[in-house]
Amino acid sequence: MAFLKFSTLCIIIALMVSLILFSAFIALLVMITPTDFIRSLETKEMQYSLRLTITTSLTATFLAIIIGIPVAYALARKEFPGKNLVKTILDLPMAMPEIVLGITLLLLFGHTPLAQLLSMIGIKIVFSPLGIVVAQFFSALPYTLRILSSSYETINPRYELVSRSLGYGELETFVRITLPLSKAGLIASTAVAFARSVGAFGAVLILAGGIYMVTETLPITLYLNISYGNLSMAVSAGILLIIASFITIFIIEKMGGGKLWR
Amino acid sequence: MEMIRLENLSVALGQFHLRNINLAVEKGEYVCIIGPTGAGKTVLIETIAGFHKPYKGRIILDGDDITSKPPEKRGISIVYQDYMLFPHMTVYENIAYGAKKKIRDKRILEEEIERIAHIMGISHLLNRKPETLSGGEQQRVAIARAIISKPKLLLMDEPFSALDTRTTEKLRDFVKRVATEYDLTIIHVTHDIVDVWSLADKVAIMNNGTIIQYGEVEEVFSKPADDFVAEFIDINILEGEITEVLGEMVLVKVGDTILRVKTNTTTGHRIRIFIRPEDIYISNTPPDYGPGCFRAVVEKILENGPYVQLFLSRNNIVLKAVLTRGYVRCLGLARGKHVYVYIRPENVRVAET
Numbered sequence: 001m002a003f004l005k006f007s008t009l010c011i012i013i014a015l016m017v018s019l020i021l022f023s024a025f026i027a028l029l030v031m032i033t034p035t036d037f038i039r040s041l042e043t044k045e046m047q048y049s050l051r052l053t054i055t056t057s058l059t060a061t062f063l064a065i066i067i068g069i070p071v072a073y074a075l076a077r078k079e080f081p082g083k084n085l086v087k088t089i090l091d092l093p094m095a096m097p098e099i100v101l102g103i104t105l106l107l108l109f110g111h112t113p114l115a116q117l118l119s120m121i122g123i124k125i126v127f128s129p130l131g132i133v134v135a136q137f138f139s140a141l142p143y144t145l146r147i148l149s150s151s152y153e154t155i156n157p158r159y160e161l162v163s164r165s166l167g168y169g170e171l172e173t174f175v176r177i178t179l180p181l182s183k184a185g186l187i188a189s190t191a192v193a194f195a196r197s198v199g200a201f202g203a204v205l206i207l208a209g210g211i212y213m214v215t216e217t218l219p220i221t222l223y224l225n226i227s228y229g230n231l232s233m234a235v236s237a238g239i240l241l242i243i244a245s246f247i248t249i250f251i252i253e254k255m256g257g258g259k260l261w262r
Numbered sequence: 263m264e265m266i267r268l269e270n271l272s273v274a275l276g277q278f279h280l281r282n283i284n285l286a287v288e289k290g291e292y293v294c295i296i297g298p299t300g301a302g303k304t305v306l307i308e309t310i311a312g313f314h315k316p317y318k319g320r321i322i323l324d325g326d327d328i329t330s331k332p333p334e335k336r337g338i339s340i341v342y343q344d345y346m347l348f349p350h351m352t353v354y355e356n357i358a359y360g361a362k363k364k365i366r367d368k369r370i371l372e373e374e375i376e377r378i379a380h381i382m383g384i385s386h387l388l389n390r391k392p393e394t395l396s397g398g399e400q401q402r403v404a405i406a407r408a409i410i411s412k413p414k415l416l417l418m419d420e421p422f423s424a425l426d427t428r429t430t431e432k433l434r435d436f437v438k439r440v441a442t443e444y445d446l447t448i449i450h451v452t453h454d455i456v457d458v459w460s461l462a463d464k465v466a467i468m469n470n471g472t473i474i475q476y477g478e479v480e481e482v483f484s485k486p487a488d489d490f491v492a493e494f495i496d497i498n499i500l501e502g503e504i505t506e507v508l509g510e511m512v513l514v515k516v517g518d519t520i521l522r523v524k525t526n527t528t529t530g531h532r533i534r535i536f537i538r539p540e541d542i543y544i545s546n547t548p549p550d551y552g553p554g555c556f557r558a559v560v561e562k563i564l565e566n567g568p569y570v571q572l573f574l575s576r577n578n579i580v581l582k583a584v585l586t587r588g589y590v591r592c593l594g595l596a597r598g599k600h601v602y603v604y605i606r607p608e609n610v611r612v613a614e615t
């Protein structure tokens with residue numbers, strides 16, 4: 001009965017899966033020469049795409065954090081009617097295909113009174129760079145909320161109660177106690193929001209249109225160039241996206257690895 | 263002068279109800295609240311601090327109705343069992359956090375921190391992070407942070423429960439000293455009867471969301487309001503009949519045992535009497551005291567650290583007594599041994615029912 005020990009089997013599977021995935025990364029890296037990569041980076045299209053990706057992602061991340069903080073705090077600490085419904089709705093974009101998120105946003109900002117109201121005050125979201133930000137924001141928000149609210153949940157509410165009893169109001173207590181104690185969660189959620197924004201594709205494509213050198217972010221660059229058969233540009237965009245992911249994972253590991261306050 | 267008064271305070275939290283709490287504490291008084299786990303002690307003091315909303319009743323602090331004031335407007339500080347020192351601040355910053363809202367002047371702030379740190383014996387710890395301190399040190403810092411702004415009321419929720427006996431004894435001394443120095447009014451939740459004996463002026467016994475008895479420590483401990491309180495504070499309850507009046511003394515017949523009791527109840531009615539376990543004297547030879555002295559059998563011996571709990575029986579009566587370990591050895595006590603029991607008349611309390 002000399003079967004493979006279960007734990008050994010688990011380790012072997014883990015090694016194999018990561019080997020396959022790692023080979024895929026390597027395949028991408030060796031697909032083009034460093035010269036091709038540099039040349040791709042120097043094209044107008046790539047520079048535009050890179051710059052647009054960074055600005056839209058930073059904006060979307062900023063919004064996701066600024067809006068995510070109070071929402072996550074309410075979800076973690078307060079009881080209010082309809083809380084579970086709100087939680088489910090806010091989680092939905094995480095489970096739903098990005099492309100469906102895109103179509104719902106397209107309808108909301110293209111065919112409703114809200115769309116008319118926005119266009120009256122001169123705000124154009126559909127097929128515009130602003131649409132990229134909106135799509136990235138909604139792709140990132142559920143992740144931001146998850147990380148932030150679980151980091152608030154791990155803070156003993158009695159820290160806040162003690163602060164209140166010492167004369168500090170709710171907001172001041174939040175700023176001086178809760179925020180510093182949830183620093184790790186805040187950094188991790190910022191990193192994840194940025195990664196989600198940079199990588200957002202389906203929703204961005206549908207809402208902002210994927211227009212060459214207008215609403216073209218890195219995933220769109222990859223997609224457009226693959227369809228033209230321009231492999232070197234597509235692979236370069238892919239490499240940039242992988243670099244962004246690695247940085248994110250690194251930051252999250254660093255922050256999540258036991259540094260969260262009790 | 264009255265510092266805080268609770269009037270018919272009632273709070274609902276999920277399934278749990280705090281019902282009609284009435285409690286008045288004088289300025290400078292030290293009150294202990296004691297009761298079993300789940301009695302609602304924490305809910306009660308967190309309601310006083312303003313963390314739970316009562317649906318009925320009022321909280322009057324220093325003449326002001328603060329029932330609907332937020333916690334930060336009350337001037338009530340709280341100390342928890344697990345210290346709750348802010349981990350991202352040093353000891354100094356933690357204490358300063360407690361004072362900043364009251365003391366704006368930087369120099370006065372420094373002086374006040376120095377003063378309280380000196381009293382609490384934590385001057386050498388000011389630059390440390392809380393996580394590097396022992397439990398006892400952390401709790402001293404937490405107390406310093408709570409009282410530096412001279413709150414009208416200090417609440418403590420089982421402040422010594424996470425500490426060992428030695429540390430607890432030391433902390434009691436610190437608390438006693440600081441209570442006088444800062445003229446504090448204190449409500450201290452505990453499950454340790456020693457806290458009540460050594461610190462409190464008054465004690466409230468809580469069970470099932472209500473205060474069953476509240477009064478001077480001596481009073482409550484010698485005349486429990488009901489069996490729950492008696493059981494909880496570990497006192498002997500007997501029922502008997504007054505058979506004879508001898509001046510200011512009466513003879514009470516409990517079963518076939520006669521006890522001498524000092525009371526002015528003169529009727530021939532049945533009465534309930536209470537005897538504290540530590541007020542029961544035991545010897546191997548009959549002391550020449552006459553009635554009030556009787557023979558009993560040692561039923562059970564429970565070793566409890568330095569003290570020993572003795573269960574003595576005589577016919578239908580069982581009495582709990584507490585002796586030191588050394589005294590038990592000296593008397594050579596063992597299960598089944600016959601001893602003489604004596605109870606001083608003035609140590610027998612009477613409930614007039």
Ligand SMILES: Nc1ncnc2c1ncn2[C@@H]1O[C@H](COP(=O)(O)OP(=O)(O)O)[C@@H](O)[C@H]1O
Pocket residue numbers: 275276277278297298299300301302303304305306
């Ligand atoms: N926020 C809450 N929601 C619902 N029930 C609570 C809450 N806080 C405490 N309780 C319940 O109230 C009862 C009293 O709790 P507590 O005051 O902590 O007791 P203790 O006397 O041990 O301090 C317990 O049964 C507890 O489960």
Ligand SMILES: [Mg+2]
Pocket residue numbers: 303304305419
């Ligand atoms: Mg409690």
